[in-house]
Amino acid sequence: MADDDDRGRRDEPGWLSELLAPVAGFGVTFSTMFTKVLSEEYPEGPKGKGPKATQPRYHGRHQLNRWADGLEKCIGCELCAWACPADAIYVEGAQNTELERYSPGERYGRVYQINYLRCIFCGLCIEACPTRALTMTNEYELADHTRQATIFTKEQLLAPLLESMVPAPHPMVDGATEKDYYRNEVTGPTEAQRAFAAERSDGRDDVVVPARDTSVSRHAKKHKGATA
Ligand code: SF4
Numbered sequence: 001m002a003d004d005d006d007r008g009r010r011d012e013p014g015w016l017s018e019l020l021a022p023v024a025g026f027g028v029t030f031s032t033m034f035t036k037v038l039s040e041e042y043p044e045g046p047k048g049k050g051p052k053a054t055q056p057r058y059h060g061r062h063q064l065n066r067w068a069d070g071l072e073k074c075i076g077c078e079l080c081a082w083a084c085p086a087d088a089i090y091v092e093g094a095q096n097t098e099l100e101r102y103s104p105g106e107r108y109g110r111v112y113q114i115n116y117l118r119c120i121f122c123g124l125c126i127e128a129c130p131t132r133a134l135t136m137t138n139e140y141e142l143a144d145h146t147r148q149a150t151i152f153t154k155e156q157l158l159a160p161l162l163e164s165m166v167p168a169p170h171p172m173v174d175g176a177t178e179k180d181y182y183r184n185e186v187t188g189p190t191e192a193q194r195a196f197a198a199e200r201s202d203g204r205d206d207v208v209v210p211a212r213d214t215s216v217s218r219h220a221k222k223h224k225g226a227t228a
């Protein structure tokens with residue numbers, strides 16, 4: 001009978017166990033006090049070096065890329081918008097003309113918006129883009145105070161013009177086709193493109209046509225009509 005009564009009962013702790021119980025309870029806390037601190041200050045970063053850099057393939061703010069001569073890669077096809085599970089992208093395409101050409105081929109993205117209140121940074125849109133016009137940067141500081149400020153427009157998303165690029169609109173490289181652009185055979189603007197943009201920019205200080213530089217269009221070299 002005595003065995004049955006003791007079944008399920010634990011031994012009473014001794015006075016030493018009771019004394020050390022709080023220390024044991026804080027054991028994990030005490031042990032982590034002497035390990036290396038992994039948290040980083042924000043936005044100062046470790047030792048004042050700024051916030052920790054993201055991984056190279058981090059999915060941050062989008063960017064609409066340009067070809068080497070400054071024309072835009074976006075052709076306004078809306079495939080990115082159809083692929084988006086959050087319905088965060090709005091695109092309106094328009095027809096290129098000889099005087100208003102923004103991209104190689106027939107069409108360009110006239111209106112392009114991404115709503116960063118909806119975007120979940122899944123990257124499906126960049127997978128869907130047929131021209132690699134849309135990619136994602138490492139920029140992640142996108143919070144703002146108004147809904148309007150978190151809807152990025154085409155002007156905000158367009159990649160900055162590199163020094164050698166000529167701002168669109170301007171014609172394609174003489175003799176080049178869309179395929180030449182897609183094969184990356186156009187590696188810089190031609191004199192004809194600079195002259196066209198310079199003529200259009202006459203009196204406009206929002207259009208800056210870069211001076212001739214050393215960048216050479218491989219495609220232009222192949223065509224006598226174009227000078228690099
Ligand atoms: S990253 Fe995903 S959620 Fe964001 S715009 Fe692209 S497809 Fe839509």
Ligand code: SF4
Nearest residue numbers: 074075077078080129
């Ligand atoms: S970003 Fe790409 S997928 Fe989206 S409209 Fe432009 S070309 Fe089409």
